[in-house]
Amino acid sequence: MNAPAGSAVIETKGLTVSYGKKTVLDNVTFVAPEHRITAVLGPSGCGKTTLLNCLNALIREQPGAQVSGEVLLSGVSTRQFPLEELRRRVGMVTQTPTPFPFSIYKNITYAPKYYRSAKKADFDSLVREKLEMVGLYEEVSNRLNQSALSLSGGQQQRLCIARALTVEPEVLLLDEPCSALDVKATAKVESTLLSLKDRYSIIIVTHNIAQARRIADYAVFLNDGKLIEAAPAKQFFENPNEEATRSFLAGAFG
Numbered sequence: 001m002n003a004p005a006g007s008a009v010i011e012t013k014g015l016t017v018s019y020g021k022k023t024v025l026d027n028v029t030f031v032a033p034e035h036r037i038t039a040v041l042g043p044s045g046c047g048k049t050t051l052l053n054c055l056n057a058l059i060r061e062q063p064g065a066q067v068s069g070e071v072l073l074s075g076v077s078t079r080q081f082p083l084e085e086l087r088r089r090v091g092m093v094t095q096t097p098t099p100f101p102f103s104i105y106k107n108i109t110y111a112p113k114y115y116r117s118a119k120k121a122d123f124d125s126l127v128r129e130k131l132e133m134v135g136l137y138e139e140v141s142n143r144l145n146q147s148a149l150s151l152s153g154g155q156q157q158r159l160c161i162a163r164a165l166t167v168e169p170e171v172l173l174l175d176e177p178c179s180a181l182d183v184k185a186t187a188k189v190e191s192t193l194l195s196l197k198d199r200y201s202i203i204i205v206t207h208n209i210a211q212a213r214r215i216a217d218y219a220v221f222l223n224d225g226k227l228i229e230a231a232p233a234k235q236f237f238e239n240p241n242e243e244a245t246r247s248f249l250a251g252a253f254g
């Protein structure tokens with residue numbers, strides 16, 4: 001494997017997931033570097049979501065999933081962490097925006113209120129800070145008490161990213177976060193992710209090869225549960241080693 005420069009924030013070793021006799025991830029070993037955007041690519045059904053679900057141990061809640069191999073967070077096996085700590089440190093944003101049916105303000109303060117008590121002024125500044133991080137503050141500052149469901153799809157997705165950041169995760173996992181968004185909303189999510197990587201490490205599953213080219217530092221290609229190639233983005237997109245990667249990038253399948 002072509003190891004990325006920089007230290008690993010997430011690392012898998014021989015990660016294998018099966019349902020009964022069906023192996024959906026087969027001995028996957030890869031490294032996601034710290035403070036970089038890692039894109040996970042591959043055709044539908046190849047195991048991308050399953051891989052993300054292993055990284056924050058959501059897979060443990062999948063009935064029937066048998067998991068072997070290791071997932072390390074900053075060098076420590078995730079089996080060592082209480083689930084609550086792991087999920088705080090490895091946040092997740094899903095494909096369809098899922099704001100809570102509360103106000104914009106309460107979406108941001110919901111998790112921090114659970115983890116700590118703070119004065120209203122502190123929450124006010126947290127709301128502002130996190131909404132600014134995703135470029136949403138100016139758009140919504142005059143309606144923070146309105147329902148989050150009144151936002152557009154793209155705004156909802158950026159709110160969900162802001163919400164995921166309120167517990168200060170180290171890693172942010174995103175599963176096709178732009179698949180329901182138009183080009184303009186997608187561009188805003190992409191610039192948000194680029195601005196966040198100084199502070200967080202990002203792993204994004206995307207169907208959109210052009211998107212991965214625009215934002216990824218490092219890319220991973222899965223096919224049929226197997227890791228085919230993992231490399232720095234420039235090499236991956238311009239000069240992949242594997243014929244299967246080349247065909248995938250050329251649009252031959254997926």
Ligand SMILES: Nc1ncnc2c1ncn2[C@@H]1O[C@H](COP(=O)(O)OP(=O)(O)OP(=O)(O)O)[C@@H](O)[C@H]1O
Binds near residue numbers: 043044047063064
């Ligand atoms: N709970 C389950 N029981 C049995 N098989 C499952 C289960 N969840 C996923 N699979 C199978 O695992 C394989 C990988 O699924 P996964 O959702 O990870 O693919 P994906 O790459 O995310 O696909 P897509 O691009 O369509 O989202 C598929 O063949 C799927 O049918």
Ligand SMILES: [Mg+2]
Binds near residue numbers: 050175
């Ligand atoms: Mg998926």
